[in-house]
Amino acid sequence: MINPKMIELPNHGRLIVVTDLHGNLDDYNYYVNLWDESDTDFHIVFVGDLIHGLDMDSDGSVEILDDAMSKSSQFANFHTLLGNHEWAHITHKTIYKNHEDLLMNFKNLVSFKKGYIEPALTNYIRFFKTMPYFARTANGIFISHSGPSAKIRSIEAFNRMFEDGYSSPMLYDFLWNRFTKVTQYTREDVDRFLDIVGCKCMVVGHCPVESYELFSNQIIMSSSFDTKVKTYLDIDLSADVDSIKDVQKQLKFRI
Numbered sequence: 399m400i401n402p403k404m405i406e407l408p409n410h411g412r413l414i415v416v417t418d419l420h421g422n423l424d425d426y427n428y429y430v431n432l433w434d435e436s437d438t439d440f441h442i443v444f445v446g447d448l449i450h451g452l453d454m455d456s457d458g459s460v461e462i463l464d465d466a467m468s469k470s471s472q473f474a475n476f477h478t479l480l481g482n483h484e485w486a487h488i489t490h491k492t493i494y495k496n497h498e499d500l501l502m503n504f505k506n507l508v509s510f511k512k513g514y515i516e517p518a519l520t521n522y523i524r525f526f527k528t529m530p531y532f533a534r535t536a537n538g539i540f541i542s543h544s545g546p547s548a549k550i551r552s553i554e555a556f557n558r559m560f561e562d563g564y565s566s567p568m569l570y571d572f573l574w575n576r577f578t579k580v581t582q583y584t585r586e587d588v589d590r591f592l593d594i595v596g597c598k599c600m601v602v603g604h605c606p607v608e609s610y611e612l613f614s615n616q617i618i619m620s621s622s623f624d625t626k627v628k629t630y631l632d633i634d635l636s637a638d639v640d641s642i643k644d645v646q647k648q649l650k651f652r653i
């Protein structure tokens with residue numbers, strides 16, 4: 399059965415993986431230009447948090463969303479996963495940063511850029527609801543915004559979380575968990591989860607790191623936000639992956 403919340407990528411072709419852009423339109427354009435929309439075996443995955451720039455003057459969230467919505471509807475090799483910032487708009491759970499209400503800021507940005515809020519806002523939230531949670535490659539790489547959820551102890555539990563929709567506490571973990579918090583997940587949780595889903599390694603964004611960090615068989619990577627060395631993955635989907643080292647060597651750096 400096809401799960402619309404899980405992208406299954408084949409054992410051939412190429413894959414670019416990009417983490418949290420937070421409204422950085424220049425970086426979005428840079429990564430989109432690495433990709434070839436006309437090559438159906440060449441995929442690009444954004445792992446969520448396309449939106450919510452830190453200041454309104456430079457926030458390209460609206461431009462990014464308009465382009466990403468258009469590409470998503472045209473190209474089956476263009477993928478945007480759900481991040482906690484998109485999830486917040488779906489669930490109406492406000493995120494505060496520096497005492498600012500980011501959902502309210504986004505509405506202000508939409509009305510400033512468009513001259514109106516509706517139907518633009520509703521269309522954006524509809525787009526967020528189409529976003530898959532995860533991507534998995536045939537050679538064993540699991541990609542999500544964050545996580546894993548330490549609550550998942552079996553494949554049945556993992557499969558069941560999709561039935562609970564946006565209120566799932568496990569989905570919450572896959573959007574919000576930080577590797578820096580031992581109460582959220584540990585190296586053992588990463589490895590147990592990878593065993594459960596039959597993957598060799600995991601790639602996430604969400605937690606700002608300088609370039610990237612390894613956490614057991616997980617790569618935490620920063621492609622745009624809050625890093626000096628912008629880091630992304632350019633993966634050969636046909637290559638065998640035996641360990642995290644095989645993925646690590648496919649990291650690319652922008653200095």
Ligand SMILES: [Mn+2]
Nearest residue numbers: 447481482604
């Ligand atoms: Mn995030």
